[in-house]
Amino acid sequence: MKVTDKLVINGSGSSKGGSFQTVEINGSGTVSGDLECETLSFNGSGKADGSVRAKTITISGSGKIHGGAEAESIRINGTGAIQGDVSTDRLNIAGFSTFGGIVKADDIFISGKAAIEGDCETEIFRSEGKCKIGGLLNADQVKIKLTAGESHVREIGCRHLQVTSRKGVLTRMKLMPAPVLTADLIEGDIIELTDTKAKTVRGNTVRIGSGCQIETVEYSGEFTCDPSASVKKSVKI
Template sequence: MDVTDKLVINGSGSSKGGRFHTVEINGSGTVSGDVECTSLLFNGSGKTDGNVKTQTLTISGSGKISGSAEAESIRINGTGVIKGDVKTERLNVAGFSSFGGGVKADDIFISGKVGIEGDCETETFRSEGKCKIGGLLNADEVSMKLAAGESHVKEIGCRHLKVMSRKSVLTRFKLMPAPVLTAELIEGDIIDLADTNAQTVRGKTVRIGAGCIIETVEYSGDFTCDPSASVNKVVKI
């Protein structure tokens, strides 16, 4: 397959997929088929109908990828939709993103809003926004600063988890919903929670902070609980 230096789509144009050095979609353009390139940039409201393989993927406007995406780094500043699986070293979401499959990465940082239908596997997961993960979040280090409203992860498996919340003046006066993390199962070596609702929390060292509602805590080392938290059952294992 021939390699074209650069593909630029302005306006509502369209192009076939292929191999390129760079791809830039500035309008509502469409690329039909798979794309392989060194960089893919969405500035408008473009879309690709196939799979994407690139070194850098940047969505500054609104971008939709109907297939899977593989990149060294992915940055979403606008609205990004990737229907398939995502594989990357670094994922940074400052806007809104929706992933229809699973996500595998080395480092994930969220300051916007993210929805992941499948599992999420990464070394480090840092969130200062809102996230919803339909499967398992499997990571070494997880740090979550909860924004207003609900973040939901079906299951969390990690070495170290710290959940904090950022309660603004609007939250205190009930003008915005309170921040909360909901989960079915949280499992790790060191677990430090605040404003978390979970069915089961299992770990070596477990700290249940203010605002938590936990059905069952299972721990093998140390356990502490804030007086304002609600824990129905505590089991030393």
């Protein structure tokens, strides 16, 4: 396939897919078909109808990829949607994003909002915004700093999980919802929780902090529980 140096779509223009060095979609432009390039950037409300393979993908406006995406780096500053599976080294979400499939990465950092319908597999997962994961979050290290409102992960499997919360003035005045992480199952070697609601927590070292409501804790090593937390049942295994 012939590689063209640059593709720029302005306004409501459209182009077929193909191989390019750089692709810029400005305005409400559309690329029809699969796309392969070094860099892809969305600056308006553009969309790519097929799958994308690139070194870097940047969504600064309101970009949508109808297929899957494979890249070394994906950064979402605006509103992004990728309907297929995602494979990347680094995923950075500063805006709002939705993923319709499975997300695989080496490093994920969320400072905005992210919703993943499928599983999420990564070495390092860090969230300082809001996250919703419909499947399993499988990672080595997970650090979640909760903000106002609910973050939800159906299942978490990791080596080390640390959940903390940040309560601003509006939350303390009850003008904003309290921060909370909800999960069905949390499994790990070292688990440290704050403001978490879970059915089952299972690990070696388990520390249940303030604001937690846990139905069952299963631990093989050390277990501690804050007096303000609620744990219905704890079992050493």
